[in-house]
Amino acid sequence: MALFVVIVLGATISRGAEPKVGLSVSVDKTEMTIGDLVNLTMSVRYPKGVNVKIPPLGEKLGEFFIRDISLPPPRTEKNDFVQEARYTITTYIVGDVTVPAVTITYSYQDDAGKTVEKQLQTDTLIIPVKRTAPKDAQDIKDIKGPVAVPFNWRPYALWGGVGVAAVALIFAAVYYLRKLRPAAKLQAKLKPPASPHEVALQELARIEAMKLIEAGEIDRYYDLVTDVLRDYLGARYNFNAIDMTTDEVVAALVGRLRRLELKDSVAIMLRESDLVKFARGQSDSDRAHELIEGTRRIVRETTPGLVSQTTVEN
Secondary structure (H helix, E strand, O other): OEEEEEEEEEEOOOOOOOOOOOOEEEOOOOOEEOOOOEEEEEEEOOOOEEEEOOOOOOEEEOOOOEEEEEEEOEEEEEEEEEEEEEEEEEOOEEEEEEEOOEEEEEEEEOOOEEEEEEEEOOOEEEEEOOOOOOOOOOOOOOOOOOOOOOOOOOOHHHHHHHHHHHHHHHHHHHHHHHHHHHHHHHHHOOOOOOOHHHHHHHHHHHHHHOOOOOOHHHHHHHHHHHHHHHHHHHHHHHOHHHOHHHHHHHHHHHOOOOOOOOOOOHHHHHHHHHHHHHHOOOOOHHHHHHHHHHHHHHHHHOOOOOOOOOOOOO
């Protein structure tokens, strides 16, 4: 049973054209300890003819980490539809931790046939978080008296082993410097390392040959393609994109990627991938194919020498 509930209702205009849309959010615990899992449910109630958009929340909700996301299909209740988004969250901060407000968007057509878009926002929730303590914790005992320490031969054996290993390493280093290092230098001269765009295009070709879309492995496909995109952007613009959230990657591109349409394309593709992977979103094969083609376009149009001077991103 939900312990916190916040409800927001959309206003009704005098002509009666605006539908009534309800938004509620609830959590199943009034307090928690560090690392506890809390179930948070956001529910939108709306009549027929209304389109509701619940935004993807990514990996965090304020100071809470999102561990699981579920978006079941809408259900009907008393001639209305009910869409729920269920999140399993946790935190490692002690004190009164805030669940921030969440904004949803809905749209409908008024009496004149014009599309109207509105927003609803939940209030914030506060969950007290406490430290954990072992159930069998006891008071600190008095210090015991001194005891005799037996002779320990193990350090001598350990240092003897270290000495043998050091001699072996010296012989290995001499062998490498005399035999293997010249050959390695020659091989490096004959085959220079691949550039970021070459690596990215080769990886995209390899992923395409795996036929993951046809095999129904959509989640794995989105993982692999967006990892290629993150690796390329990080190597091209010198930042660690692979360990960043989508919002952090987009923020890191400000001042680096000056073509706004390409930066918007990166944001759209990464957020669509988040929706498919974390929110169990659906993606048809055409949209999935567009992801890999869009990644190729970004690679080509941000690599000097691959496109004309008017489209090269310096």
